[in-house]
Amino acid sequence: MTLRAPLTIEPAPHVHAGTSVAWIMLHVVIALIPACVFAVYLFGLAALLTLLVATLSCLAAERLLQRGSAFTLADGSALVTGLIYGLTLPPALPLWMVAMGGFVAMAIGKTLFGGLGSNAFNPALVGRVFLQAAFPAAMTGAWLTPLAAERFVTLPEATLTGPFLAPASGSYDALTGPTPLGDWKFAGGETSTFDLALGFTSGSLGETSALLLLLGGLYLVWVKAANWRIPAAILLTVAICASLLHGIDPQRYPSASFMLLSGGLMLGAWFMATDPVASPLSAAGCWIYGLVIGLLVVLIRLCSGQPEGVMYAILLGNALSPHIDRWTQPRAYGAAGGGS
Amino acid sequence: MWGRSAFRGGVTPATHKAQTQTQRIRQFPFAPLLEVPLLQHAGRPALPVVREGAAVERGAVLGRADGERSVPVHAPAAGRVQRIALMPSVTGAMVPGIYLEPFPGATQEVASGTACDLATATAEDIINAVQAAGIVGLGGAAFPTHAKLRMPPERRVRLLIINGAECEPWLTTDYRVMLEQPADVVLGVRYLLKATGAEAVVLAVEEDGREAGEAVLAAAPEGMSLKASFLPTRYPQGAEKLLIRALLGVEVPAGGLPIDVGALCINVATAAEIGRLLPFGRGIQERVVTITGPGVLDPGNYRMPIGTPLRFALEQVGTAADVTRVFLGGPMMGQPLASLDVPITKGISGFVAFTSAEYRDAGRVQPCIHCGRCVQACPMTLNPCQLGLLARHGEVETMRRDFHLDACFECGCCAYVCPSHIPLVQEFRAAKAELRRLAAHAVTEEKS
Numbered sequence: 001m002t003l004r005a006p007l008t009i010e011p012a013p014h015v016h017a018g019t020s021v022a023w024i025m026l027h028v029v030i031a032l033i034p035a036c037v038f039a040v041y042l043f044g045l046a047a048l049l050t051l052l053v054a055t056l057s058c059l060a061a062e063r064l065l066q067r068g069s070a071f072t073l074a075d076g077s078a079l080v081t082g083l084i085y086g087l088t089l090p091p092a093l094p095l096w097m098v099a100m101g102g103f104v105a106m107a108i109g110k111t112l113f114g115g116l117g118s119n120a121f122n123p124a125l126v127g128r129v130f131l132q133a134a135f136p137a138a139m140t141g142a143w144l145t146p147l148a149a150e151r152f153v154t155l156p157e158a159t160l161t162g163p164f165l166a167p168a169s170g171s172y173d174a175l176t177g178p179t180p181l182g183d184w185k186f187a188g189g190e191t192s193t194f195d196l197a198l199g200f201t202s203g204s205l206g207e208t209s210a211l212l213l214l215l216g217g218l219y220l221v222w223v224k225a226a227n228w229r230i231p232a233a234i235l236l237t238v239a240i241c242a243s244l245l246h247g248i249d250p251q252r253y254p255s256a257s258f259m260l261l262s263g264g265l266m267l268g269a270w271f272m273a274t275d276p277v278a279s280p281l282s283a284a285g286c287w288i289y290g291l292v293i294g295l296l297v298v299l300i301r302l303c304s305g306q307p308e309g310v311m312y313a314i315l316l317g318n319a320l321s322p323h324i325d326r327w328t329q330p331r332a333y334g335a336a337g338g339g340s
Numbered sequence: 341m342w343g344r345s346a347f348r349g350g351v352t353p354a355t356h357k358a359q360t361q362t363q364r365i366r367q368f369p370f371a372p373l374l375e376v377p378l379l380q381h382a383g384r385p386a387l388p389v390v391r392e393g394a395a396v397e398r399g400a401v402l403g404r405a406d407g408e409r410s411v412p413v414h415a416p417a418a419g420r421v422q423r424i425a426l427m428p429s430v431t432g433a434m435v436p437g438i439y440l441e442p443f444p445g446a447t448q449e450v451a452s453g454t455a456c457d458l459a460t461a462t463a464e465d466i467i468n469a470v471q472a473a474g475i476v477g478l479g480g481a482a483f484p485t486h487a488k489l490r491m492p493p494e495r496r497v498r499l500l501i502i503n504g505a506e507c508e509p510w511l512t513t514d515y516r517v518m519l520e521q522p523a524d525v526v527l528g529v530r531y532l533l534k535a536t537g538a539e540a541v542v543l544a545v546e547e548d549g550r551e552a553g554e555a556v557l558a559a560a561p562e563g564m565s566l567k568a569s570f571l572p573t574r575y576p577q578g579a580e581k582l583l584i585r586a587l588l589g590v591e592v593p594a595g596g597l598p599i600d601v602g603a604l605c606i607n608v609a610t611a612a613e614i615g616r617l618l619p620f621g622r623g624i625q626e627r628v629v630t631i632t633g634p635g636v637l638d639p640g641n642y643r644m645p646i647g648t649p650l651r652f653a654l655e656q657v658g659t660a661a662d663v664t665r666v667f668l669g670g671p672m673m674g675q676p677l678a679s680l681d682v683p684i685t686k687g688i689s690g691f692v693a694f695t696s697a698e699y700r701d702a703g704r705v706q707p708c709i710h711c712g713r714c715v716q717a718c719p720m721t722l723n724p725c726q727l728g729l730l731a732r733h734g735e736v737e738t739m740r741r742d743f744h745l746d747a748c749f750e751c752g753c754c755a756y757v758c759p760s761h762i763p764l765v766q767e768f769r770a771a772k773a774e775l776r777r778l779a780a781h782a783v784t785e786e787k788s
Contacts, residue, residue, distance in 0.1 A: 007663075007664065007665060007666055007676075007677060007678060007679070007680070008664045008665050009665075009676045009677075009678050010676055011676065011763060011765060011766040012671070012672060012673050012674050012675070012676065012750075012752050012765065013671060013672045013673070013752035013755050013756045013765065014665065014667055014671040014672075014674060014676070014692075014694065015353055015354075015509070015671045015672070015756065016755075016756055016761070017351065017756055017757045019713075019757070019759040020706070020759050020760075020761065021706045021709055021759050023759065024709075024711070024759055075706060115707065116706065116707050116709065117706075117707030117708050117709045117710060117760075118707065227711075227712065276709050276710050276711035276712065277709050277710045278710075279710075280712075281710065281712040281715045281723065281725055281726075282712065282715055282723075283716070286712075325726075329723060329726075329743075330715060330718075330721045330722065330723055331721060332720060332721055332722050332744035332747050333581060333585070333591050333594075333719070333720040333721050333722075333747055334581070334591045334592050334593050334594040334595075334596070334720075334747055335594050335744055335747070336593075336594075
């Protein structure tokens with residue numbers, strides 16, 4: 001036969017590994033599902049609504065703010081940001097705050113920097129840090145007691161309050177037991193490792209279930225959707241520092257297992273610090289970046305007035321990341337100073 | 341003896357070699373009109389020594405070498421010189437060439453020249469014979485082999501590397517040559533050893549070509565210290581600089597040549613051709629080519645006359661109705677073809693036809709998400725992520741000065757793994773072209 005059809009010309013390589021940005025984001029969503037389901041099981045309707053509003057507000061903000069005709073929702077990054085952002089929130093936060101923070105996450109955390117691939121900081125954390133600054137009382141008080149009997153029937157009073165009509169400041173305390181980290185910091189109490197690992201504690205939606213987050217994180221690393229060096233470096237640093245300090249003064253410093261399993265460390269280490277855009281490129285860079293975040297987590301938790309420091313530690317790590325990249329440029333083959 | 345440490349980075353695409361690996365090398369028929377370019381190598385084109393209308397023997401010299409960086413071109417068939425004119429080449433540029441009409445019914449016996457006897461020839465005799473045979477690197481670069489062998493007197497070859505690491509997916513040319521012509525390979529290696537005075541020789545083969553490498557070892561005569569090194573099957577293992585890294589544990593300095601670290605790499609098909617031609621004083625008239633891909637009905641390894649038009653070749657093996665892409669070489673570095681009206685030359689080890697089913701649905705190119713996959717994949721340990729960013733901002737000078745753009749040999753690993761489907765290699769090629777333009781400009785200004 002004769003060949004008549006015109007040939008398509010594309011530069012080599014003519015084959016591709018098959019991954020795409022949407023593929024990576026899809027795997028992150030899959031890895032987050034168990035933790036989301038567990039959060040809803042633990043805190044009921046309020047958690048479901050918080051996650052929904054967080055995700056929808058991020059998707060809506062992305063759609064509203066995107067430039068030109070590009071349909072950027074398809075890459076899945078807004079969905080991932082929304083889910084992670086939702087998991088960082090306390091369950092009884094008023095929904096209007098949730099929506100506002102989601103909008104800030106996408107507008108200031110992402111679009112302002114130039115959209116996908118250009119954000120200097122993890123957008124979900126930008127949203128959360130905004131809420132922390134704007135509504136500190138709500139962000140540190142809107143906890144719910146896990147497995148409350150009425151959780152699938154009634155909503156906390158705060159959830160449906162209108163914008164800027166927050167309930168009287170005292171009302172949060174009625175709902176809640178303190179989070180394990182707050183309990184330890186302010187009252188000297190230590191929650192059992194078992195409860196921490198399985199997640200039957202008070203806390204943010206994604207703070208509670210260390211085990212499910214760990215499984216999700218391992219899945220991400222297994223499908224190579226996240227760089228394993230980052231969580232490894234963070235968790236190792238925290239574990240080693242905590243063990244040392246606990247060994248020196250067990251009364252003053254909590255054990256390594258408590259430090260690893262409580263608060264947002266698992267969510268942060270596996271899902272937020274691994275945001276490729278705001279983390280270093282090279283293997284060496286990832287180790288340094290994880291080490292810095294781990295040290296900051298220990299420092300903030302143990303030496304500051306805040307019970308939890310993962311959020312600030314990661315944001316500071318993000319800020320450092322371009323500099324780490326500069327320090328850890330790979331040495332090119334054949335360049336001076338190499339070989340043997 | 342030789343370390344098995346491969347190299348950092350690289351990728352492992354599906355090899356697709358099974359389709360042609362078991363196919364014996366088959367002789368390809370003569371096309372009604374052969375297009376023999378006088379420039380099939382890196383260097384100056386050969387100068388024609390025949391007139392239009394002349395009848396030539398198969399194997400007769402059509403063009404003589406124009407100086408040291410040039411090789412002669414031989415007639416791939418007995419026939420009549422129809423025309424000497426410019427003809428299209430695979431790069432798109434027009435090159436001088438000879439249109440040769442094979443005589444139908446001729447015996448097509450190959451003319452012999454002055455034999456180069458291994459026992460009596462000196463190193464210089466062998467190097468001259470290699471040039472006279474028109475031999476160039478058959479792995480793809482088509483650099484004149486004699487120029488590689490003729491090295492500065494102060495340089496010594498510690499290790500002669502016979503490169504049988506055919507790392508490009510789909511291609512099985514070197515594999516079949518090793519399996520079917522082990523004696524030619526061994527004889528070629530002996531010529532090369534004598535020409536270079538190399539201290540040692542090693543045949544480098546990827547793990548998936550082990551039996552071919554062993555066939556060559558089995559053909560080596562008693563007392564010949566030919567060793568083989570079986571390297572992990574990992575693209576681009578066959579790249580000269582990475583082979584040297586794997587076998588000698590040293591890196592070729594930036595801007596340097598393998599001989600700077602005492603290494604010399606010769607493709608295994610080149611060695612086979614030296615062993616096949618030199619004892620008879622013949623020149624290259626044909627080469628083994630893998631024709632394969634989902635768009636080819638009868639994929640296989642063919643001994644094709646130089647100058648066979650690709651269109652004729654594809655019509656002979658039959659193609660699927662919806663061939664949309666054809667590229668020379670493997671899918672990682674293969675040169676895409678705009679037209680099939682170009683001839684097979686000495687440097688072409690295979691071509692692959694893809695149909696619309698293989699159309700790489702790259703989709704829209706996404707922004708770089710800084711994931712670092714390209715940094716991990718780059719076998720030259722460059723930073724393709726940063727290079728791409730600089731390329732998109734036109735910072736070509738920074739790319740060269742601070743990020744070693746010159747070290748990139750365009751293997752395609754970065755673009756292969758990029759989840760954002762950024763055409764990184766293409767951006768780097770454009771940047772290199774821009775740098776060449778700037779350099780030329782600087783020279784012109786200096787002169788004026």
